[in-house]
Amino acid sequence: GDSVTQMEGPVTLSEEAFLTINCTYTATGYPSLFWYVQYPGEGLQLLLKATKADDKGSNKGFEATYRKETTSFHLEKGSVQVSDSAVYFCVRGGGGSNYKLTFGKGTLLTVNP
Amino acid sequence: DVKVTQSSRYLVKRTGEKVFLECVQDMDHENMFWYRQDPGLGLRLIYFSYDVKMKEKGDIPEGYSVSREKKERFSLILESASTNQTSMYLCASRRGQTYGYTFGSGTRLTVV
Numbered sequence: 001g002d003s004v005t006q007m008e009g010p011v012t013l014s015e016e017a018f019l020t021i022n023c024t025y026t027a028t029g030y031p032s033l034f035w036y037v038q039y040p041g042e043g044l045q046l047l048l049k050a051t052k053a054d055d056k057g058s059n060k061g062f063e064a065t066y067r068k069e070t071t072s073f074h075l076e077k078g079s080v081q082v083s084d085s086a087v088y089f090c091v092r093g094g095g096g097s098n099y100k101l102t103f104g105k106g107t108l109l110t111v112n113p
Numbered sequence: 114d115v116k117v118t119q120s121s122r123y124l125v126k127r128t129g130e131k132v133f134l135e136c137v138q139d140m141d142h143e144n145m146f147w148y149r150q151d152p153g154l155g156l157r158l159i160y161f162s163y164d165v166k167m168k169e170k171g172d173i174p175e176g177y178s179v180s181r182e183k184k185e186r187f188s189l190i191l192e193s194a195s196t197n198q199t200s201m202y203l204c205a206s207r208r209g210q211t212y213g214y215t216f217g218s219g220t221r222l223t224v225v
Contacts, residue, residue: 034213034214036213036214036216042218042219043203043216043217043219044156044203044205044214044216045216046214046215049213089155089156100158100161101146101158101214103148103155103156104155105153105154105155
């Protein structure tokens with residue numbers, strides 16, 4: 001079935017460091033891809049999305065590019081801030097008539113001042 | 114601002130009780146979903162509904178049922194609560210396939 005594999009955490013960085021969180025997905029169909037963020041004590045928020053191959057989603061300094069050839073959607077940010085500390089989820093849309101989203105397990109990011 | 118509202122932030126219920134978790138969205142979205150989130154297991158889909166009165170089982174429907182009588186409201190029902198249903202429950206909705214979900218803030222349910 002559909003699956004998403006993302007890098008296990010926790011990830012601990014210093015402020016202004018470069019962030020990469022790896023994510024790969026199963027390739028059946030033509031899914032949309034998403035990154036969600038969950039700040040402590042809150043629900044999930046959509047961070048960015050890409051709906052087709054070679055699309056780049058971006059928001060708040062975060063970027064991810066839909067790579068069909070490597071079935072990847074890695075999240076990157078050039079300079080993290082303490083306020084970026086959260087859990088990040090890579091998510092695969094169902095594609096076609098499949099309504100489900102498939103979530104990765106989440107990666108906890110802690111940014112220290 | 115668009116919203117998904119879950120009726121309770123925290124709930125404590127006794128084993129064997131019937132529990133209703135309510136979710137309301139104000140965006141006229143067709144699709145609505147219930148997930149539970151547990152440490153180490155991530156988010157798991159319980160049930161979803163792609164339209165009024167329509168429902169489909171997700172990955173872990175056992176012990177749960179749902180109701181969608183109106184487009185804006187999607188209820189999750191625990192017929193007889195058990196301690197292994199202690200979890201964070203997240204409701205979400207979306208307009209269509211290429212759109213992201215909008216999530217509610219979650220209900221943390223403890224069954225004692």
